[in-house]
Amino acid sequence: MKRRILVIAGGLMVLVLLMGVAYRANAEGILEKIEKTGTVTMGLREGAVPFGFIDEKGQWVGFGVDLGEEIHKALEAKFNKPIQLVKKPMDPKTRIPLITSGAIDIGIGSTTITLAREDVVDFSLPYFLTGTRLLVPKGSPIKDFPDLAGKRVGMGSGSTANINGIDQAMAAGLIAPPCEKVLFDEHNKGFLALQQNKIHAYFTDASMLAGMKAKAEKPGDWEIVGRYLTYEPYGILLPENQGEWRDFVNAALVRTIKSGRYQQIYDKWFGPKGQVPLAMSGEFTMLLKALSYPE
Amino acid sequence: MLNYDFDWSVLWRAPYGAMFARGVLTTVHLSLLAWLLALVLGACVGAIRMQPWPPLRRLGGAYVSLFRNTPFLVQLFFWYFAAPLLLSESGQLWLYDNVPDYAYWAGVLGLGIYTASRVAEQFRSAFFSIPRDQYRAAFASGLTSIQAYRLVLIPYAFRLALPTITTEFLTCFKNSALAMTIGVMETTHTASHVEAFTSHGLETTTAASLVYLSLAWTVIAAMGAVERRLRIRGLLARRR
Numbered sequence: 001m002k003r004r005i006l007v008i009a010g011g012l013m014v015l016v017l018l019m020g021v022a023y024r025a026n027a028e029g030i031l032e033k034i035e036k037t038g039t040v041t042m043g044l045r046e047g048a049v050p051f052g053f054i055d056e057k058g059q060w061v062g063f064g065v066d067l068g069e070e071i072h073k074a075l076e077a078k079f080n081k082p083i084q085l086v087k088k089p090m091d092p093k094t095r096i097p098l099i100t101s102g103a104i105d106i107g108i109g110s111t112t113i114t115l116a117r118e119d120v121v122d123f124s125l126p127y128f129l130t131g132t133r134l135l136v137p138k139g140s141p142i143k144d145f146p147d148l149a150g151k152r153v154g155m156g157s158g159s160t161a162n163i164n165g166i167d168q169a170m171a172a173g174l175i176a177p178p179c180e181k182v183l184f185d186e187h188n189k190g191f192l193a194l195q196q197n198k199i200h201a202y203f204t205d206a207s208m209l210a211g212m213k214a215k216a217e218k219p220g221d222w223e224i225v226g227r228y229l230t231y232e233p234y235g236i237l238l239p240e241n242q243g244e245w246r247d248f249v250n251a252a253l254v255r256t257i258k259s260g261r262y263q264q265i266y267d268k269w270f271g272p273k274g275q276v277p278l279a280m281s282g283e284f285t286m287l288l289k290a291l292s293y294p295e
Numbered sequence: 296m297l298n299y300d301f302d303w304s305v306l307w308r309a310p311y312g313a314m315f316a317r318g319v320l321t322t323v324h325l326s327l328l329a330w331l332l333a334l335v336l337g338a339c340v341g342a343i344r345m346q347p348w349p350p351l352r353r354l355g356g357a358y359v360s361l362f363r364n365t366p367f368l369v370q371l372f373f374w375y376f377a378a379p380l381l382l383s384e385s386g387q388l389w390l391y392d393n394v395p396d397y398a399y400w401a402g403v404l405g406l407g408i409y410t411a412s413r414v415a416e417q418f419r420s421a422f423f424s425i426p427r428d429q430y431r432a433a434f435a436s437g438l439t440s441i442q443a444y445r446l447v448l449i450p451y452a453f454r455l456a457l458p459t460i461t462t463e464f465l466t467c468f469k470n471s472a473l474a475m476t477i478g479v480m481e482t483t484h485t486a487s488h489v490e491a492f493t494s495h496g497l498e499t500t501t502a503a504s505l506v507y508l509s510l511a512w513t514v515i516a517a518m519g520a521v522e523r524r525l526r527i528r529g530l531l532a533r534r535r
Contacts, residue, residue, distance in 0.1 A: 157484070
């Protein structure tokens with residue numbers, strides 16, 4: 001018995017140590033590391049239309065990919081030499097561990113800036129603004145959040161900002177009796193469940209819903225309904241305590257916005273002819289104006 | 296240099312403590328239900344495979360090769376996403392509206408049916424490893440076929456199969472973690488869910504591992520007791 005306990009204790013220690021290695025922090029500045037190694041490792045979404053996804057030709061494209069390319073160009077301009085861009089897939093489950101472990105230097109997906117996340121990672125300036133709404137089949141009796149009373153509502157299990165939002169709405173009595181939360185580890189599984197009537201509505205960021213709708217076999221069969229339940233400002237994921245790197249990313253972001261390049265990229269993906277037509281809200285436009293810092 | 300502040304309180308402080316309790320409970324009853332199904336179904340399929348009539352044997356063989364040779368994950372997706380499509384549209388609506396938590400039952404069904412294919416093989420191999428002498432002796436003592444099976448061969452085979460069946464029982468608990476992929480909030484899913492909220496994955500993952508470890512010990516202890524109780528002196532007396 002005693003030996004058994006020793007073996008187990010030893011095993012657990014090895015486990016913790018291994019995980020500790022995975023969580024090793026980057027001691028050196030990331031900018032110096034990029035200059036020294038000539039590579040930058042970027043986390044991007046693989047299945048989130050249009051933020052980052054694999055297109056019909058098998059290319060890894062999207063709004064976040066284009067934005068990342070701008071930052072990559074700014075890096076090459078700064079160091080005056082070619083920098084290799086290494087792309088790594090990330091999803092709502094893996095994005096925070098990937099940053100904290102140092103596996104990626106920067107993560108551009110569709111990550112809402114939250115105070116809880118600020119405890120473990122850093123964010124760039126908010127570069128995208130959306131809000132949470134509902135995706136329902138066309139003609140559904142669900143028109144807004146109060147109609148969710150007693151219904152089954154799908155959402156992403158890694159989307160903590162969304163879950164907190166709907167929990168608060170239920171606590172405040174906006175949805176009474178409360179709806180049943182059905183959690184999916186990927187949005188596309190949730191959409192499949194919605195198509196199969198397993199859930200009555202899918203709840204997440206409007207930008208994401210627009211992507212799901214655009215990717216559907218018949219986009220006309222679906223509608224996005226409801227008020228903005230919460231505002232979701234997106235930020236670029238960065239490691240903690242990397243001030244210089246964060247300043248650099250922010251400056252690149254501000255210059256991309258000021259030069260009009262940001263608008264071009266937005267229109268490419270969200271414009272009327274884009275993959276996911278989504279008109280920029282007034283608040284969003286205002287956010288971009290506020291971000292146009294002088295040189 | 297470890298840049299990680301441990302905060303074990305995420306395991307018990309509200310609301311996460313209650314989430315974990317519910318998750319562990321779900322793991323336990325989901326696995327037990329699936330195991331019950333696997334034992335009954337596995338014994339039936341194992342018995343079918345021993346029958347002298349070839350079509351019946353082939354049916355059992357087809358079951359085993361279908362469910363043992365495809366990934367369990369794919370089977371789960373099948374039971375959750377594809378199987379209901381075999382019903383009519385109104386049948387599907389009825390299913391989702393009247394079966395609370397369909398994902399849970401898809402998990403029980405999937406895990407039970409998958410594990411049954413493995414249990415069936417354990418029973419069958421136990422029957423095959425009974426020495427021929429036992430069959431001959433049973434029949435020579437004038438027992439009928441049914442009596443020979445009921446009084447000699449089945450009790451023998453059951454005892455032979457017990458150790459491997461214990462392993463299947465443990466695997467059943469651990470495989471239940473895959474039910475998270477269809478949205479069942481069991482231990483592993485709860486651990487990653489709490490991690491998403493707190494960014495304390497080390498603590499939640501460690502806790503989940505410990506849960507499986509203690510479940511495994513409980514099963515080993517319980518099955519050990521069963522084995523000792525059923526032991527026949529001189530038959531399988533190879534214990535230390």
